[in-house]
Amino acid sequence: MWTFLVRRLLQSIIVLIGVTLISFVSLQIGGDPTYLFVSENASTEEIEAARIALGFDRPLHIQYLSYVWNALQGDFGNSLSYRQPAMDVVLEAMPATIELTFFSLVLAIGLSIPLGIYAALNRGKPADGGIMTFAMLGQSIPNFWMGIMMIMFFGLYLRWFPISGHVPFLEPLFDGDFQTAFSNLPRSMYYMVMPAFAVGTYTLARNARLIRSSMLEVLQQDYVRTARSKGISERRVVIHHAMRNAWLPVVTMIGLEFGFLLGGVVVVETVFSYPGIGRLVFNAINQRDIPVVQASVILLALIFILLNLIVDLVYARLDPRVKL
Amino acid sequence: MVETTPASQPATAPPVSYRKREFRRAMQSMVASRWALVGMLILLVVSFVAIFGPWLAPFDPNRQNIMMRLLEPGEAGAGDLTYWLGSDQLGRDVFSRLLYGARVSLLVGVASIAVGGTLGTIAGLVSGYFGGWVDDVIMRLGDIQLAFPFILLAIMFLVVLGPGLMNMILVLGIGQWITYARIVRAQTLSLREKEYVEAARAMGDSTFSILFRTILPNIIAPLTVIASFNVAGVILSEAALSFLGLGVPPDVPTWGSMLSESRDHLLSNKWWLAVFPGLAIVFTVLAFNIIGDWLRDFLDPRLKENG
Numbered sequence: 001m002w003t004f005l006v007r008r009l010l011q012s013i014i015v016l017i018g019v020t021l022i023s024f025v026s027l028q029i030g031g032d033p034t035y036l037f038v039s040e041n042a043s044t045e046e047i048e049a050a051r052i053a054l055g056f057d058r059p060l061h062i063q064y065l066s067y068v069w070n071a072l073q074g075d076f077g078n079s080l081s082y083r084q085p086a087m088d089v090v091l092e093a094m095p096a097t098i099e100l101t102f103f104s105l106v107l108a109i110g111l112s113i114p115l116g117i118y119a120a121l122n123r124g125k126p127a128d129g130g131i132m133t134f135a136m137l138g139q140s141i142p143n144f145w146m147g148i149m150m151i152m153f154f155g156l157y158l159r160w161f162p163i164s165g166h167v168p169f170l171e172p173l174f175d176g177d178f179q180t181a182f183s184n185l186p187r188s189m190y191y192m193v194m195p196a197f198a199v200g201t202y203t204l205a206r207n208a209r210l211i212r213s214s215m216l217e218v219l220q221q222d223y224v225r226t227a228r229s230k231g232i233s234e235r236r237v238v239i240h241h242a243m244r245n246a247w248l249p250v251v252t253m254i255g256l257e258f259g260f261l262l263g264g265v266v267v268v269e270t271v272f273s274y275p276g277i278g279r280l281v282f283n284a285i286n287q288r289d290i291p292v293v294q295a296s297v298i299l300l301a302l303i304f305i306l307l308n309l310i311v312d313l314v315y316a317r318l319d320p321r322v323k324l
Numbered sequence: 325m326v327e328t329t330p331a332s333q334p335a336t337a338p339p340v341s342y343r344k345r346e347f348r349r350a351m352q353s354m355v356a357s358r359w360a361l362v363g364m365l366i367l368l369v370v371s372f373v374a375i376f377g378p379w380l381a382p383f384d385p386n387r388q389n390i391m392m393r394l395l396e397p398g399e400a401g402a403g404d405l406t407y408w409l410g411s412d413q414l415g416r417d418v419f420s421r422l423l424y425g426a427r428v429s430l431l432v433g434v435a436s437i438a439v440g441g442t443l444g445t446i447a448g449l450v451s452g453y454f455g456g457w458v459d460d461v462i463m464r465l466g467d468i469q470l471a472f473p474f475i476l477l478a479i480m481f482l483v484v485l486g487p488g489l490m491n492m493i494l495v496l497g498i499g500q501w502i503t504y505a506r507i508v509r510a511q512t513l514s515l516r517e518k519e520y521v522e523a524a525r526a527m528g529d530s531t532f533s534i535l536f537r538t539i540l541p542n543i544i545a546p547l548t549v550i551a552s553f554n555v556a557g558v559i560l561s562e563a564a565l566s567f568l569g570l571g572v573p574p575d576v577p578t579w580g581s582m583l584s585e586s587r588d589h590l591l592s593n594k595w596w597l598a599v600f601p602g603l604a605i606v607f608t609v610l611a612f613n614i615i616g617d618w619l620r621d622f623l624d625p626r627l628k629e630n631g
Binding site for chain 2: 011139142151259281285290293296300
């Protein structure tokens with residue numbers, strides 16, 4: 001167990017070093033990075049002063065080391081538009097993004113399991129065909145367009161759901177105000193239904209297919225036949241024997257899905273004017289606020305890496321064949 | 325010399341009759357699976373539009389006409405020209421812009437895959453064939469890249485590089501290399517021990533020749549399947565990045581940027597600005613996904629999704 005943990009942790013650290021290297025390279029790739037941090041109208045003297053202040057006049061390897069050192073302390077410089085540390089701006093927007101990502105993950109996985117199983121149990125029947133057609137479509141719809149269509153239909157035409165806005169849940173929770181947090185929860189979810197669905201459609205579709213084929217494979221296994229021949233009810237066979245094993249490929253996917261969803265959230269938040277990292281990044285892109293873009297991307301990558309680590313550990317616990 | 329030895333025959337060009345037979349088998353399988361046929365038809369239409377768009381478009385896609393702004397689909401404009409799919413906030417014809425947008429989507433989709441596929445294939449061949457530290461370095465690089473949700477990586481680079489077709493293709497292409505590298509590596513690992521590779525080596529073929537003439541032709545099938553799904557994914561990413569304002573310059577109409585502009589008119593119910601570009605993306609991506617599914621089943625029936 002410990003060797004596995006240590007090995008996986010070491011891997012994660014190497015990956016993190018790689019992440020800082022890539023983000024450092026991304027700054028340098030367009031030429032002198034000083035221009036990214038000064039206004040377009042800056043004079044030559046101002047640019048020169050900024051270059052020295054930001055340390056871009058030093059040799060590259062020194063620049064990289066100081067970049068990593070600063071990154072370790074969460075220092076990505078000051079946001080050019082908010083005039084405060086970029087990381088602070090990003091951290092402020094973080095809870096809303098985590099809420100949305102998590103909610104869409106729950107929604108997508110929660111729906112894909114019954115859909116996938118139902119399709120597998122009704123293989124070849126119209127229900128199966130319907131679900132699989134839906135899944136094929138779901139994998140072909142851009143999430144932000146899904147969002148726009150939902151706003152038009154469910155928001156503006158039927159007026160079922162709000163088309164923008166956010167009710168915080170995690171923020172009061174982090175502040176220790178449990179009462180506000182939990183009284184906010186229903187409204188928070190109500191506001192998140194449309195964006196979460198838009199973000200999660202692809203994941204829902206992909207996992208419904210994955211669960212279906214995984215379930216079909218498991219249903220053909222000997223132990224399922226044995227269970228059936230023992231006269232156990234079909235329901236018990238499906239839930240206790242087949243599903244437990246059909247789960248495994250889905251668990252590995254969840255970690256990757258979370259990262260994928262995070263990427264989707266970045267785009268969809270913009271559509272719903274949802275006050276998370278995505279909208280922040282979108283505004284930062286338009287204002288060329290590089291420190292904020294860098295801080296956001298690195299923070300999201302960090303979360304992604306951590307989650308994958310956790311998923312690996314969970315997976316190892318779920319599947320006794322995986323040695324720890 | 326390789327071509328004449330029986331041992332390396334699987335790698336070299338098969339006789340014409342075999343090719344013909346395979347082609348016929350592919351066509352039959354496509355017709356039998358109606359979905360694949362639909363996908364292929366959509367793809368043909370989109371390709372046709374991408375190539376002949378400028379001749380088909382009734383308007384210059386960038387011609388602004390303030391008098392004709394936000395016309396509903398089917399409304400007649402100046403002269404006897406009709407705005408079949410309506411006009412946008414600057415009075416540009418949505419239909420014409422849609423036709424031009426097909427070019428960017430397909431070009432970015434295919435070119436990125438060419439870039440990523442080539443890089444990944446070379447990396448995978450080298451990694452799998454030589455093994456050792458070369459393999460380690462290449463695969464760890466891939467791990468690092470996969471640690472980023474891809475769209476974030478693309479955002480980070482495109483913000484610095486600035487918008488442009490070339491930048492977009494490069495960033496999306498480089499983003500895909502590891503997918504190919506992993507598959508090619510796995511295949512190369514098993515193929516390098518095969519007799520016909522041994523034979524090529526024994527005959528003194530150069531490493532280059534072994535990699536590209538003996539091994540590569542035998543792993544084209546899985547690569548084609550991945551590429552088809554990948555084009556779909558890349559077109560979606562391109563649309564998302566254009567939507568965020570990181571795509572090609574504003575004077576090039578793309579489906580993603582059309583959708584981005586449509587957001588300002590959601591509340592005033594100018595639905596056509598959002599519906600048509602979105603449908604164009606959905607159908608194109610759907611076509612590639614369907615064909616990918618079909619290719620997978622056709623080229624390697626073992627992978628069939630139990631359907």
